[in-house]
Amino acid sequence: MNGRTDQPLRLGVNIDHVATLRNARGGSDPDPARAARLAQQAGADGITLHLREDRRHILDADLSAVIDAVTLPINLEMAATQEMQRIALSHRPHAVCLVPERREERTTEGGLEVAGDDNRLREYITPLRDAGARVSLFIAPDEAQVEAAARVGAQVVELHVGAYAEHCAAGDDAARNAELRRLFAAAALADALGLEVHAGHGLNFDNVGPIAAIPEVVELNIGHFLIGEAVFIGLDAAIREMRRKMLLARM
Numbered sequence: 001m002n003g004r005t006d007q008p009l010r011l012g013v014n015i016d017h018v019a020t021l022r023n024a025r026g027g028s029d030p031d032p033a034r035a036a037r038l039a040q041q042a043g044a045d046g047i048t049l050h051l052r053e054d055r056r057h058i059l060d061a062d063l064s065a066v067i068d069a070v071t072l073p074i075n076l077e078m079a080a081t082q083e084m085q086r087i088a089l090s091h092r093p094h095a096v097c098l099v100p101e102r103r104e105e106r107t108t109e110g111g112l113e114v115a116g117d118d119n120r121l122r123e124y125i126t127p128l129r130d131a132g133a134r135v136s137l138f139i140a141p142d143e144a145q146v147e148a149a150a151r152v153g154a155q156v157v158e159l160h161v162g163a164y165a166e167h168c169a170a171g172d173d174a175a176r177n178a179e180l181r182r183l184f185a186a187a188a189l190a191d192a193l194g195l196e197v198h199a200g201h202g203l204n205f206d207n208v209g210p211i212a213a214i215p216e217v218v219e220l221n222i223g224h225f226l227i228g229e230a231v232f233i234g235l236d237a238a239i240r241e242m243r244r245k246m247l248l249a250r251m
């Protein structure tokens with residue numbers, strides 16, 4: 001494997017924060033399923049949504065509505081709990097991305113601790129894979145986590161780029177470059193172990209380029225920035241501009 005820049009880079013649009021906005025007021029507006037349809041029209045390659053245990057943004061009914069609203073592959077982010085496994089097995093999304101979840105966090109703060117939880121995760125993943133889902137693990141760009149992801153039978157790793165995004169925002173070039181080196185190394189290792197490589201968290205127009213340029217990365221999942229930017233320029237324009245920047249970086 002290796003040297004994947006010839007592979008197209010997909011954009012998964014995470015629509016969670018359309019639901020966050022709706023839930024702030026209650027009622028039905030803005031509608032996440034409508035956002036998913038619009039994202040499809042704007043050229044998204046997939047729709048990502050995170051059904052959290054506390055249902056703070058996407059609700060169970062949204063999952064069904066979004067699945068019905070688009071023909072794109074659905075990537076369901078969820079904690080590795082029995083309840084979420086049941087939901088995934090009944091809705092059969094194209095992909096399931098297992099993420100760590102802490103109730104007090106504002107967003108998914110760290111990567112999944114795969115190393116050390118091998119047996120439980122292997123058992124957890126098997127029925128999902130048997131049902132046809134591509135199973136992804138959201139992990140820090142850490143060698144031990146990548147190796148553990150391969151051991152437990154995941155087909156995909158999504159590299160957490162949140163630390164990189166924070167260093168970019170702080171203007172700390174040395175820390176940003178060090179984190180980029182970790183991301184390049186983790187992506188190369190994952191690819192060498194036969195894992196498909198995705199990346200996400202905290203990406204925006206300014207910081208997406210270097211991540212899109214990692215040759216083994218074939219999918220980015222982006223949410224908060226796109227939904228925020230939609231307030232100013234519209235969701236369609238935000239998605240098209242993000243795709244343009246991804247493409248430019250890939251060349």
Ligand code: PXP
Pocket residue numbers: 014016050077097099107108138158199200201202203221222223224225
């Ligand atoms: N990928 C995963 C696994 C996530 O948990 C999140 C945040 O929900 C994202 C991507 C998207 O992050 P952001 O909303 O910061 O673009």
